[in-house]
Amino acid sequence: MNKVFVSLNTVFLIILFLTLIFSVYSIPKLEISDEETIKINFYELDQIKRSSKNSSSFPSSKKENFDKANVNKKIDDSGTKLKNQKFSIDKKDIKKEISKIKLSKERESIVRVSASIQDKISSIWIKPNSLSQILTAKVLINLAPSGEVFKFELIELSSNKAFNDSILITMEKINFFEEVSNLDRNLFESNFRNFKLVFKSSGDIE
Amino acid sequence: MKKTIAIVFLLVSSNIFSILEIEILKGSDNLSKIAFVPFGVEDDIDEDYGIQISNLIEKNMLLFAEFENLDKSEMLSYPAKEEDFFYRDWKVQGVDFSLIGKINSLNALGNLNISYSLFNVNRRIKILEGEINGNEEDIDRISKIISNRVYEKITGLKGIFDTKLAYVINSDSNTYQMCISDIDGQNEKVLFTSKSPIMSPDWSPDRKKIAYVSFENGFAEIFIQDLISGKREAIQALGMTNSAPVWSPDGKKLALVVSFSGNPDIFSYSINSKRLIRLTDHYAIDTEPSWSPDSKKIIFTSDRSGGPQLYEINTQTKRKKRLTKDGNYNARGKYFPDGRSIFFVHGNNGNFQIATKKLSSRFIETLTSTSLDESPTISPNGNIIIYATKDGANGYLGGITLDGKSRFSLPVKNGSVREPAWSPLAN
Amino acid sequence: MEPIGIFILAMVCQLYSCASNVSDSVDQMSYASVAGEEYLQGEKIVTNLEDKVYFDFDKAILDAKDKGLIDEYLPFIEEAKIVRLEGHCDERGTREYNLALGERRALEVRDYLIVKGISGKKIRVVSFGEEKPLKRASNEKAWSENRRVEISLY
Numbered sequence: 075m076n077k078v079f080v081s082l083n084t085v086f087l088i089i090l091f092l093t094l095i096f097s098v099y100s101i102p103k104l105e106i107s108d109e110e111t112i113k114i115n116f117y118e119l120d121q122i123k124r125s126s127k128n129s130s131s132f133p134s135s136k137k138e139n140f141d142k143a144n145v146n147k148k149i150d151d152s153g154t155k156l157k158n159q160k161f162s163i164d165k166k167d168i169k170k171e172i173s174k175i176k177l178s179k180e181r182e183s184i185v186r187v188s189a190s191i192q193d194k195i196s197s198i199w200i201k202p203n204s205l206s207q208i209l210t211a212k213v214l215i216n217l218a219p220s221g222e223v224f225k226f227e228l229i230e231l232s233s234n235k236a237f238n239d240s241i242l243i244t245m246e247k248i249n250f251f252e253e254v255s256n257l258d259r260n261l262f263e264s265n266f267r268n269f270k271l272v273f274k275s276s277g278d279i280e
Numbered sequence: 281m282k283k284t285i286a287i288v289f290l291l292v293s294s295n296i297f298s299i300l301e302i303e304i305l306k307g308s309d310n311l312s313k314i315a316f317v318p319f320g321v322e323d324d325i326d327e328d329y330g331i332q333i334s335n336l337i338e339k340n341m342l343l344f345a346e347f348e349n350l351d352k353s354e355m356l357s358y359p360a361k362e363e364d365f366f367y368r369d370w371k372v373q374g375v376d377f378s379l380i381g382k383i384n385s386l387n388a389l390g391n392l393n394i395s396y397s398l399f400n401v402n403r404r405i406k407i408l409e410g411e412i413n414g415n416e417e418d419i420d421r422i423s424k425i426i427s428n429r430v431y432e433k434i435t436g437l438k439g440i441f442d443t444k445l446a447y448v449i450n451s452d453s454n455t456y457q458m459c460i461s462d463i464d465g466q467n468e469k470v471l472f473t474s475k476s477p478i479m480s481p482d483w484s485p486d487r488k489k490i491a492y493v494s495f496e497n498g499f500a501e502i503f504i505q506d507l508i509s510g511k512r513e514a515i516q517a518l519g520m521t522n523s524a525p526v527w528s529p530d531g532k533k534l535a536l537v538v539s540f541s542g543n544p545d546i547f548s549y550s551i552n553s554k555r556l557i558r559l560t561d562h563y564a565i566d567t568e569p570s571w572s573p574d575s576k577k578i579i580f581t582s583d584r585s586g587g588p589q590l591y592e593i594n595t596q597t598k599r600k601k602r603l604t605k606d607g608n609y610n611a612r613g614k615y616f617p618d619g620r621s622i623f624f625v626h627g628n629n630g631n632f633q634i635a636t637k638k639l640s641s642r643f644i645e646t647l648t649s650t651s652l653d654e655s656p657t658i659s660p661n662g663n664i665i666i667y668a669t670k671d672g673a674n675g676y677l678g679g680i681t682l683d684g685k686s687r688f689s690l691p692v693k694n695g696s697v698r699e700p701a702w703s704p705l706a707n
Numbered sequence: 708m709e710p711i712g713i714f715i716l717a718m719v720c721q722l723y724s725c726a727s728n729v730s731d732s733v734d735q736m737s738y739a740s741v742a743g744e745e746y747l748q749g750e751k752i753v754t755n756l757e758d759k760v761y762f763d764f765d766k767a768i769l770d771a772k773d774k775g776l777i778d779e780y781l782p783f784i785e786e787a788k789i790v791r792l793e794g795h796c797d798e799r800g801t802r803e804y805n806l807a808l809g810e811r812r813a814l815e816v817r818d819y820l821i822v823k824g825i826s827g828k829k830i831r832v833v834s835f836g837e838e839k840p841l842k843r844a845s846n847e848k849a850w851s852e853n854r855r856v857e858i859s860l861y
Contacts, residue, residue: 188300188302192306196306196307197310198310199304199307199308200308200310202435202437203663203682207618207620234436236435236437239400239436243403247402268299269301270302271301271304272301272302272303272304274304274305477835479802479836480803495835498833500834520810520832521807521810521834523806523807524806539807542814544807565804565807565808567807568801568804581801581803581804583765587765588800588801588804611800611801611804612801612804625801627800632799632800652799652845654800654802655801655802670845672844672845673843673844673845
C-alpha cells in the first residue's frame with residue numbers, strides 16, 4: 075500500500091516536472107500579432123491595492139485575469155519546491171527561473187504604476203451617470219519620462235457625447251503622472267511612453 | 281499553463297507590438313462646479329432682474345444636488361458678453377462650466393430678449409448659446425427653459441425642470457389629500473381631499489390625468505381625475521379590491537389589479553372600450569403592475585414562490601419570467617426609461633430599501649440606506665429616483681441620483697407625505 | 708382526515724362566493740356611503756371580548772390561539788346581521804402588496820368563520836393594507852399590533 079502511494083507521488087512529481095519543461099519550451103513558439111495588447115483591468119489593479127492593505131477578500135465575479143496571476147505565482151512556488159527537492163535542475167533552468175522572477179517583478183511595477191494612474195484619473199473623472207448601456211471610449215496618451223503628458227487623443231469614441239466630453243475634461247485637467255518618473259527607463263519606454271486608457275461607463279463593477 | 285506563460289512573455293516582448301491598456305471604471309465623487317454669472321442688463325432694466333434670473337437657474341440646477349456652484353460673491357468678474365469672458369478667471373476657481381447671459385428690452389411692454397452662453401472652462405470652448413423672447417413675468421418659465429438646455433448640454437440627459445410630482449399627504453387629523461406640484465415643490469395643487477386613504481397615483485402619459493385608488497366608498501376603488509376640469513370618474517367597481525392602476529405608454533390602457541372575492545390578479549383595462557383582459561391567473565397575490573417602455577411586457581409582484589418577488593409577463597404571449605431571486609422581499613418593480621434595468625423595493629434583514637437590477641444580470645444593487653423606503657419613482661430622463669421614507673412617524677420624500685453620488689430630500693410638508701409619482705416630460 | 712375535510716369545505720365555500728361575486732359587490736355598494744368612514748348603516752354591536760386577531764410579518768395564517776379567540780367570539784358573530792372583516796398590515800414593505808396581504812388576512816378569517824358555520828353572505832371583507840395603522844410608531848411592538856384583522860358586528 076505504502077509503495078503504491080510513494081510511486082503515485084513520484085509519478086505526480088514527474089508530471090509536474092515535465093509540465094514545467096514543456097512550458098519552458100513552449101515559449102519560443104509563441105507568435106505575437108500586432109493587435110495583441112496587455113490589458114490591465116480594474117479588477118487586477120484593485121486586487122493589487124487590496125493586497126497591499128493585507129486584505130484578501132474579493133468578490134467572486136470577474137476576476138479571471140487575477141486568477142491567471144495567481145496561477146502564475148503557483149508555478150513559481152512549485153518551481154521553488156522542485157529545486158528544494160532531490161531533482162537535479164541544470165543551470166539553464168535556474169536562469170529561466172530567475173528571469174521569470176524578474177519578469178514578475180517588472181509586471182508588479184507596471185501594475186503598481188498603472189494603479190496610480192488609474193487612481194489619479196478616477197479622482198478627477200466626473201462620470202456622467204445613469205448610463206445603463208455600457209459605453210467605452212479609448213484615449214491614447216503620450217508621456218515624457220518625467221511623467222508629463224505630452225499629448226492625448228480620444229482614439230475611440232463612445233456613442234454618448236456627454237461621456238466623451240467628460241473624458242476630455244478629465245484629460246485637460248491632468249498634466250502629470252508622478253509615479254511614472256520613478257520607473258526604470260526600459261520599462262517606461264516599453265509600457266508608458268504610449269499607452270491607452272479605456273474609460274468604461276457603469277455596469278461592470280460594484 | 282501555456283496561457284499563463286504567454287502573459288509573462290507578452291510583457292517582455294511588448295516593446296514593439298503591443299500597447300498597455302489601463303481600464304478606468306470608477307469616477308470621482310466630486311461634482312461639476314458651475315458658475316451662474318448674474319445676467320447683464322440693458323440700461324432701462326433693473327439690475328436685480330439679471331441677478332434674479334441667474335439665481336432661478338442656479339436654484340433649478342442645484343435641485344437634485346447634482347452640481348456644485350460658485351458663490352456669486354467669489355466671482356472675479358461678471359461678464360455678460362463673450363468678449364468679456366476670460367477662461368483663466370474661472371479656471372483658477374476650479375469652475376468646470378460657466379453660464380453668462382444678457383437681457384435686452386424689446387419694447388416698453390416688458391417684452392424681453394434674453395441671450396445666454398455656456399462655457400466649458402477646462403476645454404476652453406463655448407458649448408451652448410441661445411436666446412429666448414418672453415415677458416418679464418415669465419421669469420420662471422424662461423429660467424426653466426434655460427436650465428433644461430444647460431442641464432442637457434452638461435449631462436447629455438433630458439432636462440427635467442418642467443416636470444411635476446404627484447403625491448399623497450396624510451395630515452394628523454386623518455385627512456388624505458391627493459396633490460400635485462412642480463418638481464421644485466412650487467405651485468402645489470390639491471386635487472382631492474378625503475377622510476379615507478388615497479393610494480397609488482399615476483400620471484397619464486399626456487400629463488392631463490391622474491389615476492389613483494381611493495377608499496372613500498369603504499373599499500379600494502380606482503378613479504381617474506382630469507387635471508384641467510378636476511372631474512373625477514370611478515372605474516366601475518370591478519371586484520372587492522381594485523388597486524394599483526398604471527397607464528400604458530400610449531395612454532389607452534391601464535394595467536390594474538382586481539381581486540374578485542379575494543384573489544388579486546393583473547388585468548389590462550382599455551379606457552375607451554372599458555374592456556378588461558386578464559393577464560395573470562394564479563391563486564397567489566399578483567399586484568403592482570408596471571409597463572415596459574415598449575408596452576410589450578408588464579412587471580409585477582407575486583408571492584407565488586412564498587414571498588414577494590418580481591416577475592414579468594409578455595402581454596402578447598402571456599409568458600412569465602421570474603426576475604428576482606436574491607433576498608426574501610422584492611416588490612413594486614418598475615422599468616427604467618431605457619427598459620434595460622428595473623428598480624424596486626428590496627427587503628433585506630428587516631430593512632426596506634430602493635434597489636436596482638439590470639435585466640441581463642442577477643446582481644441587485646441597493647441605492648438607499650434608510651430602512652423604510654418605498655414607492656420609488658424615476659425621473660423621465662432615468663437619472664434620479666424619488667422615494668418615500670420615514671423619519672419617526674412622519675413620512676417625507678427623499679431622492680437619490682442613480683450613481684448614488686447625490687442625495688436630497690424634498691421640502692417638508694404639513695403631514696406625512698407618501699407615494700410620489702414623477703410626471704412624464706411635457707409633450 | 709379532519710384538516711382535509713376543512714380544506715375541501717373552504718374550497719367549496721370559496722367557489723360558491725366566486726359564483727355569487729357580482730351580486731356581492733353590488734351588495735357592498737349599497738352599504739357604502741359617500742361620507743367616508745361610515746360605510747355601514749345599522750348599529751355596531753359592542754362586546755367586551757377581543758375583536759382583533761394578529762398575524763406574523765408577510766403571513767396570513769391563523770394559529771390555534773387566534774382560532775380559540777374567534778371561537779369565543781362566535782356566539783356574537785352568529786347573532787349579528789353583518790360581519791365586517793377589516794384586514795391590515797404594518798408599514799413595512801410596499802403599499803399595494805400590503806393591500807393584497809390585508810385582504811388575504813381578512814379572507815383567512817372569513818374562511819374560518821364559514822367553516823364554523825357562519826353564512827358567507829353576511830360577511831363583508833375589506834382591506835386597508837398599511838393605510839390605517841393602530842399605532843403610528845416604527846417599532847416591533849407597533850408593527851405587531853398593526854398586523855391585524857378587525858372583526859366588527861352590526
